[in-house]
Amino acid sequence: xxxxxxxxxxxxxxVRLNASRNMFPFQPxxxxxxxxxxxxxxxxxxxxxxxxxxxxxxxVVFQEIRTHKRVTRTELATMTGLTKPTIxxxxxxxxxxxxxxxxxxxxxxxxxxxxxxxxxxxxAYAAGLNIDRDHLTLVVxxxxxxxxxxxxxxxxxxSPEQTRDFFNAAWRRLGAKTGVPxxxxxxxxxxxxxxxxxxxxxxxxxxxxxxxxxxxxxxxSATFAGPTFVENDAVAAAIGEAQFGHGLEAPSFVYVxxxxxxxxxxxxxxxxxRGENGRSGEIGFMQIESEQGASCTLQEVVSLGALSEWLKxxxxxxxxxxDLKRLDGAGMAAVDQWLxxxxxxxxxxxxxxxxxxxxxxxxxGGRLPEPLLxxxxxxxxxxxxxxxxxxxxxxxxxKLSSDAPAIGAAILPFQSLLFPSLQLxxxx
Amino acid sequence: MNSQPRTVRRIKASxxxxxxxxxxxxxxxxxxxxxxxxGPITRNALIELTGLAKPxxxxxxxxxLGSDLVHExxxxxxxxxxxxxxxxxxxxxxxxxGLLVGDDALELVSIDASGTVVQRLSTASSPSSGEQAxxxxxxxxxxxxxxxxxxxxxxxxxxxxxxxxxxxxxxxxDLSALAAxxxxxxxxxxxxxxxxxxxxxxxxxxxxxxSYYYILMGSSPVGxxxxxxxxxxxxxxxxxxxxxxxxxxxxxxxxxxxxxSMRRDGQAAVDCDQTWxxxxxxxxxxxxxxxxxxxxxxxxxxxxxFPQQWLDVLATRCNALLLERAxxxxxxxGIQPSRLAADAALIGAASLPMRARLYPIEEALLKAPDxxx
Numbered sequence: 129x130x131x132x133x134x135x136x137x138x139x140x141x142x143v144r145l146n147a148s149r150n151m152f153p154f155q156p157x158x159x160x161x162x163x164x165x166x167x168x169x170x171x172x173x174x175x176x177x178x179x180x181x182x183x184x185x186x187x188v189v190f191q192e193i194r195t196h197k198r199v200t201r202t203e204l205a206t207m208t209g210l211t212k213p214t215i216x217x218x219x220x221x222x223x224x225x226x227x228x229x230x231x232x233x234x235x236x237x238x239x240x241x242x243x244x245x246x247x248x249x250x251x252a253y254a255a256g257l258n259i260d261r262d263h264l265t266l267v268v269x270x271x272x273x274x275x276x277x278x279x280x281x282x283x284x285x286x287s288p289e290q291t292r293d294f295f296n297a298a299w300r301r302l303g304a305k306t307g308v309p310x311x312x313x314x315x316x317x318x319x320x321x322x323x324x325x326x327x328x329x330x331x332x333x334x335x336x337x338x339x340x341x342x343x344x345x346x347x348x349s350a351t352f353a354g355p356t357f358v359e360n361d362a363v364a365a366a367i368g369e370a371q372f373g374h375g376l377e378a379p380s381f382v383y384v385x386x387x388x389x390x391x392x393x394x395x396x397x398x399x400x401x402r403g404e405n406g407r408s409g410e411i412g413f414m415q416i417e418s419e420q421g422a423s424c425t426l427q428e429v430v431s432l433g434a435l436s437e438w439l440k441x442x443x444x445x446x447x448x449x450x451d452l453k454r455l456d457g458a459g460m461a462a463v464d465q466w467l468x469x470x471x472x473x474x475x476x477x478x479x480x481x482x483x484x485x486x487x488x489x490x491x492x493g494g495r496l497p498e499p500l501l502x503x504x505x506x507x508x509x510x511x512x513x514x515x516x517x518x519x520x521x522x523x524x525x526x527k528l529s530s531d532a533p534a535i536g537a538a539i540l541p542f543q544s545l546l547f548p549s550l551q552l553x554x555x556x
Numbered sequence: 557m558n559s560q561p562r563t564v565r566r567i568k569a570s571x572x573x574x575x576x577x578x579x580x581x582x583x584x585x586x587x588x589x590x591x592x593x594x595g596p597i598t599r600n601a602l603i604e605l606t607g608l609a610k611p612x613x614x615x616x617x618x619x620x621l622g623s624d625l626v627h628e629x630x631x632x633x634x635x636x637x638x639x640x641x642x643x644x645x646x647x648x649x650x651x652x653x654g655l656l657v658g659d660d661a662l663e664l665v666s667i668d669a670s671g672t673v674v675q676r677l678s679t680a681s682s683p684s685s686g687e688q689a690x691x692x693x694x695x696x697x698x699x700x701x702x703x704x705x706x707x708x709x710x711x712x713x714x715x716x717x718x719x720x721x722x723x724x725x726x727x728x729x730d731l732s733a734l735a736a737x738x739x740x741x742x743x744x745x746x747x748x749x750x751x752x753x754x755x756x757x758x759x760x761x762x763x764x765x766x767s768y769y770y771i772l773m774g775s776s777p778v779g780x781x782x783x784x785x786x787x788x789x790x791x792x793x794x795x796x797x798x799x800x801x802x803x804x805x806x807x808x809x810x811x812x813x814x815x816x817s818m819r820r821d822g823q824a825a826v827d828c829d830q831t832w833x834x835x836x837x838x839x840x841x842x843x844x845x846x847x848x849x850x851x852x853x854x855x856x857x858x859x860x861x862f863p864q865q866w867l868d869v870l871a872t873r874c875n876a877l878l879l880e881r882a883x884x885x886x887x888x889x890g891i892q893p894s895r896l897a898a899d900a901a902l903i904g905a906a907s908l909p910m911r912a913r914l915y916p917i918e919e920a921l922l923k924a925p926d927x928x929x
Contacts, residue, residue, distance in 0.1 A: 322886075380791060382850070394850065396781075396788050403852025404767060407886040410849040415842060415882065425884065480846050483799055484769075484779055486790025521791065 185210055187548035189218045193228050193245050194271075195376065200242040219245055227251040227271065227546070247271060252546070253313045255299075255352070256538025258361060258531070259291055259320040259344075261329060261388045262432075262448060263495075265534040266298040268308050271542070273372035277306035278531065282448045285333055288342040295348050315355040315541025318344055319364035319533040321391065322407075329388075330433070357540040361385060361533035362409055365493055365526070366393030367400050367543060368536030373527030378489035382481055383526060384411055384474075385533070386494035386501070390427035394487070414480075416473050426477060430470045432495055438466045449495045467500065471507035478508060482521055493526030501525040583608055585916040587616045588625060588645070592669070593763060596629045596642035617643060625649040625669070645669055650914075651704045653738075654751075654906030655693060657715040657729055658682070660816060662689055664696045665899075666704070667906045669914075671759030673899075675700060680820075690733045697738050710909020711738050713745040716774065716861075716901055744908040749778050750787050751904030752859055752894075754911045757785040759903065760895045765854035769847050769889070772900065773860030773867070775812050776804045781851055786917065800839060807835040811862045815898060818863060828866045833873050840874055844891065845882045852887045859894030860901070867893035 185208070192207050193199055199207070204215045222228045222245075229248045249272035258265045265280040279298035283290060303310045321327075325339030345356045359367070366383035369375045379398050385391040390412030394401045401408055412427030428434060436446050442462045446452060455463060478490055492505050502525050509523045528535045583606070590605050591597055597605075602613050620626040626649070629642045647670040656663040662683050666675035677696050683689040700708060713731065735743055746754075753770045756762035762770070762782060770787075771779040777799045781788045790797060800808075810832060818826075844856065858867050871891045878888060896903050911917065 380788070392850070396783060401767075401781075401783060401851070403887070404765075404854040404889065405852060405887055408850065408852040410852070410886045413849045413885045414846050477846070479801075480843070481850060483797060483801060484843065484847055485781055485788070485850065486792055486797055488791040 184548055186218045186221065187546060189215060190222055190227060190546060191548050194247050198231060198244045198246045200244055202242060249274065253308055254315050254538045254541040255313050256317045256534045257295060258534035258537060261285055264291055264294045265531060266295060267531060267534045267538055268302055269535065269538040276308050277302040285336045287335060288338055288347060292347055296351050299351050314545055315357060316352050317357045317359065317364065317537030317540035319359050319361040319537035321361050355541060357544060359537060359540055362391030362393045363400060364536030364540060365532035366395055368528050368532055368539045369491055369526050370395045370398055371539050371543060371547060374489060374491055380487045381489040381491055382487045384492050386431060386496045388431065388433050390431040414477055416476065426473060429473055435466055449497060452497050467504050467507060471504060471511060474508050475511040487521055489522040491524060491526035493529040493532040495530060498525065498529055501529055582916055583612065584616050585914060588620060588914055589916055591626050591643050592645045595644035598640040598642055647672060650707050650709045652709055652906045652909040653700060653711045654902055655711065655713045656902045656905050662692055663902050665902050665906055666700050667903060686728050686730050689729050693734060694737050708741055709913050711741050711743045712751060712905035712908030713743060714748050714751045714901055714905040716748045742909065744912055746908055748772060748901040749780050751908055752900040753780065753782050753787045755896050755900060755904030755907040756857055756894055757782060758907050758910055761857060761892060767853050768855040768857055769851060769853040770857050773858060773862045775808050777808060799843060805839055807832055811866055815861050815863050828869055833869060836870055837873055837877055841877055841881060844874060844878055845885060848887055848889055849885050853889045856889050856891045857894050859896060861898055864897040867897055
């Protein structure tokens with residue numbers, strides 16, 4: 129009964145006041161429902177006000193223009209379910225803000241040709257900084273998600289001061305070299321692993337513990353005064369993927385971030401799912417049987433750190449992921465072996481994930497070079513097809529893979545300031 | 557466990573009766589649930605809780621009172637000034653019927669607005685044909701309609717295990733035949749897991765969590781994540797998704813057999829033995845570890861066809877073992893048995909209409925094409 133199917137979850141649906149298709153029983157008499165502020169709400173004991181509601185609809189309209197590339201106002205009205213005058217009003221505001229532009233008229237069909245609206249990529253920019261144990265990366269994105277500038281440095285265990293100096297130098301360079309008007313950067317996102325200063329890690333200097341006492345959001349305020357957003361690196365990568373990567377086709381997915389350690393994130397119906405204390409997606413801590421038959425965590429065998437250990441045991445030293453691209457035949461063979469056994473471990477974990485949550489896709493990203501991520505995804509996909517399971521997830525390399533945390537961090541300001549989200553409807 | 561009819565289907569949208577009208581909005585659902593979970597509650601407390609404007613609350617409460625879904629309690633004296641009037645839900649305000657088509661029985665239940673079972677029927681054996689099942693339903697429903705009349709807001713139909721399939725046709729429970737008997741009452745058909753989570757969210761411990769993972773025990777356990785009281789059905793909602801793929805675990809078969817003989821022969825519950833607990837924990841622990849790592853849910857709830865004591869023992873043991881064997885994982889959600897226990901799917905079936913018509917679900921908020929069937 130296709131007509132009875134619920135709409136695809138996670139669609140950008142606009143909120144309509146006094147939804148009349150409701151079935152609340154027992155109305156003694158039909159009353160004119162007051163149509164004032166607060167006459168609407170959000171899921172699960174969260175509530176909203178009219179001003180946020182209007183804002184939500186504006187974000188929905190912007191999102192439709194952004195994801196559909198070129199649309200007319202009439203098409204927007206159909207897509208969002210909002211009225212034509214509302215669309216006219218909201219699109220005027222978006223035009224004034226410079227976020228969209230009016231392109232040439234659509235000439236197909238009869239009658240007066242309609243104006244087509246499209247995204248203005250130069251309407252706003254955002255910066256993203258990824259802090260990790262082995263590198264620092266700063267990117268600037270335009271509104272279309274294109275990288276307009278990138279500065280990266282392989283620094284082991286960069287201290288907060290080193291990181292600030294890196295940021296200041298990189299910021300100046302981006303301003304001078306890329307032509308991005310830095311005053312149009314609407315926000316800075318910062319992505320870093322959980323417990324950066326405190327988690328025990330081979331080679332970690334004791335001074336690195338300074339991160340535990342550092343106010344990360346305030347660290348760069350002398351250079352950048354705009355809004356700053358701090359997020360876990362895997363979460364940032366997953367959010368980035370949801371807004372600009374494969375997330376557009378897969379409303380629910382698990383993101384696997386292969387960096388020095390192993391992180392992950394989970395997006396359900398296009399919303400990032402944080403869990404009860406913000407510790408969802410901790411795929412690195414999931415348990416597996418190691419080669420020796422002992423129980424260990426997944427990140428002890430599948431991570432950049434584990435790969436470098438694996439190579440070290442075979443007499444091959446690498447300083448960073450870039451070195452993986454320059455290996456000789458023996459080195460490549462060793463990496464290939466590692467990929468095979470990593471795929472075995474991931475396959476058993478992925479099978480479990482499919483049983484208890486069944487995502488549309490499992491996306492692999494992180495600092496492993498793209499060809500290796502592609503190969504790993506292919507191996508996992510192949511092993512999945514050998515099983516008899518009814519559910520299959522699409523396993524592939526994430527669209528934003530190598531710089532995913534930095535790009536994802538840059539998307540945080542866009543997401544928070546411009547894109548629709550159901551959380552926005554919530555008001556506690 | 558069956559997972560065939562995964563989509564909620566509204567068979568009939570029209571309601572009969574004099575005072576029923578299909579209006580109402582999301583906020584009305586919100587206020588009703590606030591009164592249900594927090595009542596007795598004053599109008600002022602409702603304003604604070606929901607953030608809605610005073611006139612809005614006044615209007616909604618007036619409508620709820622007018623339709624007898626809520627009552628005013630006696631004024632509570634003691635404070636200063638004019639004592640405030642408190643509101644609470646009227647358990648007799650509405651009723652829902654649940655039909656569970658199981659392996660060895662056909663079960664029917666009526667619940668009131670507070671989730672209390674008011675009427676219950678269970679056949680001694682599984683009906684051999686759809687006609688027979690329809691006849692059982694007719695008797696039950698006609699009794700219910702005599703008692704509750706137009707206060708019946710819906711029928712939920714759920715199938716578990718290998719019971720007769722719920723279809724429109726000869727071999728199974730014919731939904732259109734049920735609709736003809738229960739004319740004017742909307743019918744909701746969904747999987748047993750959907751039903752169990754609806755019941756848990758409305759009448760169990762689920763309502764206290766932002767998110768929880770629900771494991772529905774049975775001969776082959778299934779599970780799902782519930783976020784904001786909505787079950788995430790996954791990328792393949794039409795397909796069976798067992799937590800333990802492959803053969804049915806022996807400990808599950810033992811437990812279902814124990815539950816069945818208890819129910820059928822009225823035997824006193826036998827205690828589960830340690831071997832059984834150990835076997836169950838051995839299967840459950842890796843799964844629970846992964847669920848905690850991947851989802852970080854607020855809680856993990858075990859429900860289903862197992863005797864209540866067995867679920868209690870299992871939950872306690874799993875909690876202890878998880879802390880002992882996986883101390884390194886970032887979060888441990890408390891594992892608890894469902895308060896609805898073995899009736900999870902049955903009460904859940906009756907909760908489907910309660911949820912669809914009274915709960916502030918997302919579908920009631922977002923504008924979408926009307927999909928009445």
